[in-house]
Amino acid sequence: MQPILYSFRRCPYAMRARLAIAVSQQTVRLREIVLKHKPKELLAISPNKTIPVLQLNDNSDNSVLDESLEIMVWALSKNDPEQWLNADLEKMLALIDINDYEFKAWLDKYKYADRYPENSPTYYRQQAEDFIALLETHLIKQQYLFSNNITLADMAIFPFIRQFASVDKPWFEQTGYNNVKLWLNKLIESDIFTHCMKKYPTWLVSGEEITFP
Ligand SMILES: N[C@@H](CCC(=O)N[C@@H](CS)C(=O)NCC(=O)O)C(=O)O
Structure with missing residues (x-):
């Protein structure tokens, strides 16, 4: 079955x-x-x-x-x-770990900031932004996070960055994370x-x- x-x-x-x-x-x-x-x-x-x-x-x-x-x-x-597994698995899993256990928590607070009134939405966004800046450093070097081809890390991470970008699209579009923006668009528009x-x-x-x- x-x-x-x-x-x-x-x-x-x-x-x-x-x-x-x-x-x-x-x-x-x-x-x-x-x-x-x-x-x-x-x-x-x-x-x-x-x-x-x-x-x-x-x-x-x-x-x-x-x-x-x-x-x-x-x-x-x-x-x-x-060949999504064709990159350093340990490094990919380490980056995915930051996404799942650090970035995701800030993303949720940014998305639902009214439920967490102890800080402002901007504060939560800034905390989450550290991870976007980290992704930008990867994407300055190559088209995808670990090589010029898509790997496990790209596909495990981008659905969360898509959520982050859509909380405040005009803000995201005016940031300097140009490589992240290109990468995200390519993946969102992909056939798969x-x-x-x-x-x-x-x-x-x-x-x-x-x-x-
Ligand atoms: N570590 C889990 C997390 C999955 C997760 O948290 N999924 C959310 C939906 S996006 C969920 O099922 N939450 C439980 C609920 O909302 O009842 C995984 O990677 O599969």
């Missing part, structure tokens, strides 16, 4: 999982969910209770992968036609991302599993 991917279109962690599944051409049955109404089938297999979750359903392997990065690495280990952002009916409502990609 094909693996089942529990996904949520707008979740950046689910985006990175879908991107890796798409590039590696691993066929999954996608169940689009709503975060507020997680299906019992998902809650039964995932103590983490976060999205995305991949249920392997293999004869020899019934594992459940409930971390987006695990799903990416699983897919790319099966097939990596565009467009495909991964297609809208699907919610599985709980429609009962419809989508064959993805």
